[in-house]
Amino acid sequence: GAVVSQHPSWVICKSGTSVKIECRSLDFQATTMFWYRQFPKQSLMLMATSNEGSKATYEQGVEKDKFLINHASLTLSTLTVTSAHPEDSSFYICSPIGGQETQYFGPGTRLLVL
């Protein structure tokens, strides 16, 4: 399977700060990146889809100005949670796709906003 890394794996921050999450595809080139969010005991919720070099497409209800996605290269995408609040506390998971249909996931980043 594909090797995907995410950093950081855990982050705790104060309300109002911004948090950047990095997702790297280590053994393939990711032309597309999916970003998911998962609240406790709930399923994955797709937040946005981005293609390398172009703007991300956000799902309904996801604020594009709050969740900034950059997919500048074929191996790196970042999600920045701007002015984070306690309700943004969640498990954020990336999933890079590089031409195959099978979807592999990063290990996830757990965000806790105090």
Add this chain to the structure above:
Amino acid sequence: QKEVEQNSGPLSVPEGAIASLNCTYSDRGSQSFFWYRQYSGKSPELIMSIYSNGDKEDGRFTAQLNKASQYVSLLIRDSQPSDSATYLCAAYTSGTYKYIFGTGTRLKVLA
């Protein structure tokens, strides 16, 4: 709204038994189906993919697909306590380039 439906469970089976997990999907255009296992606090890991009608076996796991009934299942033979997790079913439609996930079925294998 295209959907993938799963029973949330928990499904409890004794160790050594066969666990049967089911999933239905609403988009007839879906062509690829995936089963993921997710342990608490971890991200999903791929168990199996299936693309054509029938059965596909991989070790203790068998995926079954019936496109006419829009039904996908996963059988786990000789269930082990380590199989206890949430199992997510996903359907992929190339036209929409989207993966639709079910809410997952929680499996408990009792020692």
